[in-house]
Amino acid sequence: MADLINLTIDGRHVQAAPGTLLINAAKQLGIEIPAFCYYDGYTLQAACRMCLVEVEKTPKLQVGCTTPVAEGMVVHTDSEVVHQARKGMVELLLTNHPLDCPVCDKGGECELQDMTFRYGLGESRFTEEKYHVDEKEWSPVVFYDKPRCILCYRCVRVCNEGMGVGALGVNNRGVRSEIEPNGFDHLNCDECGMCIDICPVGALTSGAYRYKTRPWEMQHVGTICTHCSNGCKTTLGVRNGEIIRGNNRDRSGINGEFLCIKGRYAFDFSHHPERLQSPLVRKKNGKLEPVAWSEALEVVGKKFQEVRGRNGKFGVIGSNHTSNEENYLLQKFARQVLGTNNIDHHRTGDLATLLDALSGKADALATTADLYDRKAFLIIGADLAQQHPFLSFQIRASYRHHNAHIYTIAEGPVREDAYSVKTVTQAPAGAEPLESLRDSLKNEPELVILFGDSIKGDAVRKLVAFGDSLGIPVKYVCLVDYSNSRGAFDMGLLPDLGPGCHAVESAGLAYDQILAAADLDALWVVGANPLKRSDLASKNAFVVVHDMFLTETAQRADVVFPAASAYEKNGTVTNVCGEVQRLKPASKFMGAKPDLEIIGLLAKEMGADVGIWLADKVFEEIRKTVRGYNVALPIVQSGGAAQTVPVNGRVAAASRPDLIQSARDTLFTSGSLGRYSKALNSVKEAPGALFQARSET
Ligand code: SF4
Ligand code: SF4
Ligand code: SF4
Ligand code: FES
Numbered sequence: 001m002a003d004l005i006n007l008t009i010d011g012r013h014v015q016a017a018p019g020t021l022l023i024n025a026a027k028q029l030g031i032e033i034p035a036f037c038y039y040d041g042y043t044l045q046a047a048c049r050m051c052l053v054e055v056e057k058t059p060k061l062q063v064g065c066t067t068p069v070a071e072g073m074v075v076h077t078d079s080e081v082v083h084q085a086r087k088g089m090v091e092l093l094l095t096n097h098p099l100d101c102p103v104c105d106k107g108g109e110c111e112l113q114d115m116t117f118r119y120g121l122g123e124s125r126f127t128e129e130k131y132h133v134d135e136k137e138w139s140p141v142v143f144y145d146k147p148r149c150i151l152c153y154r155c156v157r158v159c160n161e162g163m164g165v166g167a168l169g170v171n172n173r174g175v176r177s178e179i180e181p182n183g184f185d186h187l188n189c190d191e192c193g194m195c196i197d198i199c200p201v202g203a204l205t206s207g208a209y210r211y212k213t214r215p216w217e218m219q220h221v222g223t224i225c226t227h228c229s230n231g232c233k234t235t236l237g238v239r240n241g242e243i244i245r246g247n248n249r250d251r252s253g254i255n256g257e258f259l260c261i262k263g264r265y266a267f268d269f270s271h272h273p274e275r276l277q278s279p280l281v282r283k284k285n286g287k288l289e290p291v292a293w294s295e296a297l298e299v300v301g302k303k304f305q306e307v308r309g310r311n312g313k314f315g316v317i318g319s320n321h322t323s324n325e326e327n328y329l330l331q332k333f334a335r336q337v338l339g340t341n342n343i344d345h346h347r348t349g350d351l352a353t354l355l356d357a358l359s360g361k362a363d364a365l366a367t368t369a370d371l372y373d374r375k376a377f378l379i380i381g382a383d384l385a386q387q388h389p390f391l392s393f394q395i396r397a398s399y400r401h402h403n404a405h406i407y408t409i410a411e412g413p414v415r416e417d418a419y420s421v422k423t424v425t426q427a428p429a430g431a432e433p434l435e436s437l438r439d440s441l442k443n444e445p446e447l448v449i450l451f452g453d454s455i456k457g458d459a460v461r462k463l464v465a466f467g468d469s470l471g472i473p474v475k476y477v478c479l480v481d482y483s484n485s486r487g488a489f490d491m492g493l494l495p496d497l498g499p500g501c502h503a504v505e506s507a508g509l510a511y512d513q514i515l516a517a518a519d520l521d522a523l524w525v526v527g528a529n530p531l532k533r534s535d536l537a538s539k540n541a542f543v544v545v546h547d548m549f550l551t552e553t554a555q556r557a558d559v560v561f562p563a564a565s566a567y568e569k570n571g572t573v574t575n576v577c578g579e580v581q582r583l584k585p586a587s588k589f590m591g592a593k594p595d596l597e598i599i600g601l602l603a604k605e606m607g608a609d610v611g612i613w614l615a616d617k618v619f620e621e622i623r624k625t626v627r628g629y630n631v632a633l634p635i636v637q638s639g640g641a642a643q644t645v646p647v648n649g650r651v652a653a654a655s656r657p658d659l660i661q662s663a664r665d666t667l668f669t670s671g672s673l674g675r676y677s678k679a680l681n682s683v684k685e686a687p688g689a690l691f692q693a694r695s696e697t
Helices: 021-026 078-091 109-120 153-164 194-198 259-267 293-309 324-337 351-359 390-401 413-419 438-442 458-469 486-489 511-516 552-556 595-604 614-626 633-637 673-677 676-684 685-690
Strands: 007-008 012-016 053-056 075-078 136-141 143-146 168-171 178-181 203-204 219-224 233-239 242-245 280-284 288-291 313-318 376-380 405-410 422-426 445-453 476-477 522-526 542-547 559-562 573-575 579-583
Touching: 007 021, 007 445, 012 021, 012 288, 053 078, 078 109, 153 168, 153 194, 153 390, 194 376, 219 579, 233 458, 233 633, 259 676, 293 313, 293 445, 293 559, 313 324, 313 511, 324 486, 324 522, 324 595, 324 614, 351 458, 351 476, 351 486, 351 511, 390 413, 405 413, 405 438, 445 458, 458 476, 486 573, 542 552, 573 614, 579 633, 579 676, 673 676, 673 685, 676 685
Parallel strands: 007 075, 313 522, 376 405, 376 445, 405 422, 445 476, 522 542, 542 559
Antiparallel strands: 007 012, 053 075, 136 143, 143 203, 168 178, 219 233, 233 242, 280 288, 280 559, 573 579
């Protein structure tokens, strides 16, 4: 490491690496240099001049966000002349700014408001009429108010560099300069809202949140996004039990402040008017009718007992969205109380074969941090920007900051092609595309391979053999679809593997076999919608469904339990990279119960002992009994991401590659949840995307 540089800031000695900017060297001492245009991780702009500091032996004030440290430098950030400069900058920025803080969404969280309190004058010398431009609706979720804009270009840079979209630019000059979207009067983009979040003032506002409340009127609950498998932390703003806003401005999770449109806006399904509020039981008239919880539980308890008593055939289908605790308790109930291994879930990636092929190799599964830190990536058969937005964001940041090399193999164009060193446009299965990259890949210092659902069964083994043959350290990510797809696998929602990949004594029926069994007596579906795409062969099967909505499967049910959403419960979920994170209840929905409680109540109804059905207690049991889950509790409890260490030995089960199929959700779809998100369906990019979705889980 190069020698550190010694300098003095406000009379205090500090050492910093060569190239460190003054703004960051000051931060090391806990000294804040005010800044509007500077934003960590993005290119330097030097547009606002708010960060001016005094450097001894230089004739003029220097720009703290672009000046690197130098040996012996003496810097003053708090002198009279610096204060005067800041006052001048704030006065200039306010020339046309409306100062409508009492009605502005940003009021209370606004960087300009803070600086005006600190450096603003009592009155302005600019008394001319302000230059006004009407507010513009760029999309249902992004609005632009030009008079509030201080032209810091943060939005332009986050969209271009962070998102790789480049939907924003600047039009006109001088006082008439304004930010303009790529469609001139509308946006055509990812609709992620990252530009809104990064805007230091209230120039960009969210269509979902604007004018609804003030920030101090909300409680802020940190939980995990319930949509894709990337596991972004989202801080939900809640007022009177209703979620009003999603963001992660405190950068407290693995995703920093990143959220895609689903994490930021698609929480609204949780208050959709079609949510079920009461259990439903099919009555003699053939109709599903609302009943009390006690009645519904009694009907199911009696039926399950009757089927069990005559050694009848059960089928249990679990979910990719329910928590680890719920999945664990569901399989425990199925195996111990119902006495069946006929349990499965919609499988979206071949993790079983990957773990088996990697047996004996330590440290071969990549974390989300690896996707930023590592030097080379091979992405096979996945459109990350659409299907795994946060992973795509991480890899783009690694490319920008570390010059990472990116290779892609996909049937069609993907966003990563724009900055990849090699792109193979071809169906990903088979050895050919890999061989064409061999020479380049083996010259990389290290590699992370991410692969989608087209690589399954033997193709996974061949991929690992190819990785081994490169002679460099290789890590893998098996891309799965949903917020707890990984947890469904780890908790043993499989006919042949119990929790932690322990093989069961006698394998049960798999997903397709359960649906095709003409003699099935009872089907229990928890948080899934298998009948959206398949028929149920057994016409006489007694069907029990837990769901938030009357889905296609719920419509066929004999009993429906109204289930709580992931934003209404305690528990944990495991993301695509095997990181366990905690769900915290943000809102309430009258009438619904978490699946964990419904399973527990059913056990009680049947006089069965499945342990205490509190999420913390079940997680304690998971930590003790599920291989790889003995994670540090304080990390999970404090809202961090704890890495699970999956099996390091053979996985004694064939993966049934024919059952593995990603739903190919896009940025604007999310299985059955997406249907009920008004925000998601409101953007113009959505309908085409909806058309592409292959199935729902
Ligand atoms: S919403 Fe996202 S993609 Fe669209 S302009 Fe803003 S930052 Fe860019
Ligand atoms: S809209 Fe916001 S982020 Fe973009 S330039 Fe204006 S003030 Fe900066
Ligand atoms: S990337 Fe996935 S987990 Fe993150 S906010 Fe988007 S949908 Fe949610
Ligand atoms: S923060 Fe330095 S010029 Fe804007």
